[in-house]
Amino acid sequence: MRARLGRDVLYMPSCRLGLYVALRHWCPPGGRVLMSPVNDDVIFFVVLAAGLRPVQAPLNPYDGSIDVGAVPESVWGGLSGVITTNLYGNPDPAPELRSRCDALGIALIEDAAHAIGSTVAGRPVGAFGDAAVFSLSKHVGAKTGGFLAFGDPEREPDPGVRDALVLLRDRALLPPRPSAELAYAVRPYAEAAVRATRLVPAARAALRLLGQEERDGIRMPLRADELARAVAGAPGLAAFHSWVRVDMHDYRLRPGRLRLRRTERLLASLDATLDAHRAGTEALLGSPWAPPEGSGPVQPLFRFPLLVADRDAAVAALARRHITTGYLYDPPLDTYAGAAFTDPPPSPAPGTAAGAWFARHALPVDPRLAARVISVLREADVRPARPPAPGFGSGG
Numbered sequence: 001m002r003a004r005l006g007r008d009v010l011y012m013p014s015c016r017l018g019l020y021v022a023l024r025h026w027c028p029p030g031g032r033v034l035m036s037p038v039n040d041d042v043i044f045f046v047v048l049a050a051g052l053r054p055v056q057a058p059l060n061p062y063d064g065s066i067d068v069g070a071v072p073e074s075v076w077g078g079l080s081g082v083i084t085t086n087l088y089g090n091p092d093p094a095p096e097l098r099s100r101c102d103a104l105g106i107a108l109i110e111d112a113a114h115a116i117g118s119t120v121a122g123r124p125v126g127a128f129g130d131a132a133v134f135s136l137s138k139h140v141g142a143k144t145g146g147f148l149a150f151g152d153p154e155r156e157p158d159p160g161v162r163d164a165l166v167l168l169r170d171r172a173l174l175p176p177r178p179s180a181e182l183a184y185a186v187r188p189y190a191e192a193a194v195r196a197t198r199l200v201p202a203a204r205a206a207l208r209l210l211g212q213e214e215r216d217g218i219r220m221p222l223r224a225d226e227l228a229r230a231v232a233g234a235p236g237l238a239a240f241h242s243w244v245r246v247d248m249h250d251y252r253l254r255p256g257r258l259r260l261r262r263t264e265r266l267l268a269s270l271d272a273t274l275d276a277h278r279a280g281t282e283a284l285l286g287s288p289w290a291p292p293e294g295s296g297p298v299q300p301l302f303r304f305p306l307l308v309a310d311r312d313a314a315v316a317a318l319a320r321r322h323i324t325t326g327y328l329y330d331p332p333l334d335t336y337a338g339a340a341f342t343d344p345p346p347s348p349a350p351g352t353a354a355g356a357w358f359a360r361h362a363l364p365v366d367p368r369l370a371a372r373v374i375s376v377l378r379e380a381d382v383r384p385a386r387p388p389a390p391g392f393g394s395g396g
Contacts, residue, residue, distance in 0.1 A: 006153035008149070016146075016244060032055050035082075037345060041220055083109045088305050091125050172252050276367075321376050323369060
């Protein structure tokens, strides 16, 4: 990862812990950070745990990236940082955000969990921010681990920054547990056995036993009263643990040798994996449900957000062919959490905001299954979704 990014890199037990460490180091508690409203709720709780106030950004309706030009000047003036999402691997406009953050003297943190192979302006995602966090659970498929990248690629690494980040990470780590290591060791075999049965309820039960799936719906329960008490005592992970650990109980567990060996083995095949994702992305770009094609290179998207008129029907059609749909982020975080915990994005007209429209119509599919997905959606006569009018509102 150092060679890919040209930056110093620090291993983390998870991307979410890496983001927490980055926010604690670069964003003083009590500040406000701009982030996407179409994002995993775990990331929202990580921001709160760092003692920060999320401010939801307006989005591009076709790929869920931050619409820099639609952020009001009054919002820019009150920020202490920006978090990109690079949703599904589609890059946020990092050069423009970098320029804005430099002018304001605030931090840019890149969440590159979905974008380990994506590029923007000829540089890899993760090369623009004060820090960038990557997940090894996504493209790599290790189900554990991540990286925090930092430092100026044109200068020698600052050992003081690395020492401070190591201290923040190690203070948050929990000691290894033999039971957790055993569960990690058997998980691939348990999943393979259940997958062979093609029984979705059994598969979900198995994942719950392994602490890898806990949501009954897209969003986890907010538990507003309990969350308000946790926010009052932020920063700190302890009070937010029940939210931040969801679907990954080992997110701050010190890794054992088995995890590291498996991760290293899977990481060795990253380039081949990225090639497969890129080829599938190119195929899906030619489908009727693809958003308008951008001018940049084809990215190795982690998930391709097809835009469908009736997502529930599309999900059901795919499920009948044993294709699981995941990584849905609907409703947007401001609708989910409310004004008590976040500032909403600017919205020119209720019901036409681009972020909400994208969240409602995006169908994220694995690009490696492109041919099967296209066949199923054509057979089910799934209609593409299109914005109701040209230039409709870009608010979240």
